[in-house]
Amino acid sequence: MPVGPVPAEGEEEGRLLLRFAAPRDPALIAKWISYQVINTERQDWRRGAEAAYRYRQREGHxxxxxxxxxAAGAFPLGxxxxxxxxxxxxxxxxxxRAAExxxxxxxxxxADASFETNLGAARAYHELHGTLAAPRGAxxxxxxxxxxxxxxxxxxxLGKDQGRARRRAAALAxxxxxWNPRELGWTVDWQRHYAYLTQLLESGARLRDIVPGVTRHGEDVGRWLATQQRGWDRLNEEQQRRxxxxxxxxxxRARRTTTKTAAATNPRAGGEAFQKGLEALTQYTEREGRLPGRAVIEVLPDGAEHRTGIWIGNQKARRDRLDQTQLAALAALGVDWAAS
Known part of the structure; x- marks a missing residue:
């Protein structure tokens, strides 16, 4: 009749090995230790599987x-x-075990699970906005x-694995x-405005009515459109085609007589410095579709660097010394304070 608890699987064999082993028999001692390790591993597996089952029942995943x-058994399930x-x-x-x-x-x-979660959010964003050209803060x-x-x-x-990257790109496409306008040669900002222009036209708006101030989802599509028309030659062929x-x-082409008149009537404010600033601002807005931040330095076609962001701030500080032609030129580029 056995005395004490029934030994677990493998445990009895390990005890017998020790009972009949010669003292200090290294081979049998090693075998007994192996039985103990295997037994502990099995116990650990069962505890983990049971903890996983409890978590799945409670959380649904x-x-x-x-x-x-x-909590039950303080098991480190993760x-x-x-x-x-x-x-x-x-x-x-x-x-x-894999099947269990x-x-x-x-x-x-x-990683795939996280991608699928984000892909679902991207799908929901597209249903609302009609594009995946989302701003960074969306x-x-x-x-x-x-x-x-x-x-x-x-x-x-999309990951280092090329097969996975192709599958992910296909899911986004x-x-x-x-979804990735940089591969087409333009910015996310351009693609978003183009998508909104398309949506306005498809909803029945007339092109001539989409003027600065006409917005969609908070974006001034009219101002962007005017910028594209002025900077047409800077667009690539596919942008022009679309x-x-x-x-x-x-x-x-704008007539240059107005600028010459402004320079003559107010040479200090409408001189070469103002025209260079206007050129830099035009170049930036036509490329980016928005006004530059204060730290922006624009490189002009002649290679000269222009502190365009600071220049706009300086013009605002001296607004009362700018004439109506200069204010109109700034307002046409989206400088709000020049239009007020």
């Missing part, structure tokens, strides 16, 4: 944070699952989708073929 400790993923990737996990974890809903590749469904899109547009942003499909044409 098995996307467990790495630092999570399951770390344990991470160890199982590593074992699985190394090909060292049995099929039975898959039945519980383990996420083998957390968020939807509590996901910072603008920053995520910015990150994945960077070289290597299925939502918006122009705009031309909407009936957009290059703005007629």
């Amino acid at each position: 098995l996307d467990v944070p790495y630092e999570h400790v399951e 770390r344990w699952l991470s160890d199982q993923r590593r074992t699985f990737r190394a090909g060292a996990m049995t099929g039975e 974890l898959e039945e519980l809903g383990i996420v083998w590749d957390t 968020a939807i469904l509590d996901v910072p989708v603008g920053q995520w899109l910015t990150n994945i547009r960077r070289p290597g942003g 299925a939502i918006d073929p122009d 705009l031309a499909e909407h009936g957009v044409k290059k703005a007629p």
Whole structure:
């Protein structure tokens, strides 16, 4: 009749090895230690699987944070699952254990799971805005989708694995073929305004009515459109083609007599310095579709650097000394205080 608790699987064999082993027999002692290690590993697996089951029943998923400790038994479930993923990737996990974890809903590749979550947010953003050219600060469904899109547009942003990167790019293209406008030769900001222009026209707006001040989703599409027409020659062929499909044409060349008159009537304010600043500001807004920040330094065609952001601030400080022609020129480029 056995005395005491029934030994666990493998435990009795280990005790017998020690009972009949010669004192200090290194081979048998090593074998006994091996039995103990195997037994402990089995116990650890069972505790982990049970903790995973409890978590899945309670939370409805098995996307467990790495630092999570399951309250029952204070089991480090997040770390344990991470160890199982590593074992699985190394090909060292049995099929039975892999099947058990898959039945519980383990996420083998957390990177793919994160991508799918963000892709869902991108899909929701596109349904609302009709484009994936989101500004960096855009968020939807509590996901910072603008920053995520910015990150994945960077070289290597879709991951180092080329097959996975192609699949991810295809998933994004299925939502918006122009999700990465940098590959087309223009900025995200340009693509967003172009998409909004398209939407305005498709909703029945007439091109001639889309003037500065006409907005969509908070973006001044009218001002952007005027900038494209003035800077037509700086657009690439595909940009010109897309705009031309909407009936957009290059703005007629402005007559220079007004500028000469302004310079003659107010030589200090309307002289070469002002014209160079206006040239730099025009160049920047036509390229970026917005006003420059204070730190912006624009490089002019002759190679000269112009502190365009500071220049705008200086013009504002001396607004009362600018004539109406100069104010109108600034207002046409989107400088709000010049129009007031």
